[in-house]
Each structure stands twice: as structure tokens, then as C-alpha cells.
Amino acid sequence: MNVVQVLNVKLQRNDQNVSWGFNVQGGKEFNCPLVIQRVTANSLADRCSIRPGDYILRVGTLSTEHLTHNQSRDSIVRQGNSLELTLQRFLLRFCLFFFI
Numbered sequence: 001m002n003v004v005q006v007l008n009v010k011l012q013r014n015d016q017n018v019s020w021g022f023n024v025q026g027g028k029e030f031n032c033p034l035v036i037q038r039v040t041a042n043s044l045a046d047r048c049s050i051r052p053g054d055y056i057l058r059v060g061t062l063s064t065e066h067l068t069h070n071q072s073r074d075s076i077v078r079q080g081n082s083l084e085l086t087l088q089r090f091l092l093r094f095c096l097f098f099f100i
Contacts, residue, residue, distance in 0.1 A: 003091040006057070011044045011083040020076070020083060021045040024056065027069030034064045034072050036087075051089065058086035 011020060021043020026032035034056040039045050056064050059075040060083075067075065076083060 005089045005091055007049075007054075007087045007089060009048050009050060009085045009087060011048050011085075013044060013081045016081060019043065022050055024069070024072060024076075027072055028066055029068050034067070034069075050085075050087065053089070055088040056085055057088050058084075060084050 013020070019040070021040040022036050022045040023038040024034050025037040026034045036045075036050055036052050036054040036056065039050055039052055056072070058064060059072065060079060062075050064072055064075075
């Protein structure tokens with residue numbers, strides 16, 4: 001059974017030279033949703049509990065549903081030093097059955 005969790009994450013940095021600490025894959029041209037591919041250990045993204053496999057639903061108030069990869073990247077850059085993401089995370093639940 002899968003459980004879906006929607007998260008609103010706000011990241012703040014003091015300097016645009018500091019990386020958010022994540023890579024994204026996907027986009028409209030690939031017929032794939034935007035997904036966090038990699039999170040750098042101890043980065044801002046890591047400290048805000050962003051995880052590989054999280055789907056990016058929104059950047060600020062902008063839906064990512066019809067954005068290309070480059071449009072998505074540009075929307076993240078335009079956020080400046082304050083980045084708000086709406087993420088979707090799938091949690092797996094396992095049920096164990098014991099037969100006696």
C-alpha cells in the first residue's frame with residue numbers, strides 16, 4: 001500500500017552563491033514529472049528533509065505540470081534566496097501477515 005504525503009518546504013539562504021543542494025530530472029519534453037534526483041549531504045535541501053524521489057508539484061505558486069526542464073530550473077533561479085517548493089512523496093507501507 002502506498003501513502004502519499006504532500007509537503008510545503010521553504011528554504012532560505014543568505015547568498016545566491018550557496019547551492020540549494022539538489023538536482024532535478026524530468027520535464028514536459030521528457031513526458032516525466034519533475035523529480036528530485038539527488039540531494040547533497042548537509043545541504044540546505046538535506047536539512048529541510050528534501051529526498052531523492054520527491055516530486056516537485058509547485059515552485060512558489062507556479063505549477064510544474066506543464067513546464068520543461070529548463071523552465072523549471074529558471075523558475076527555481078527566479079526565487080532568489082527564498083525558495084518554496086510543494087513536494088509529493090510516496091511512502092511505502094508493508095503489511096506482514098502471519099499464518100499460524
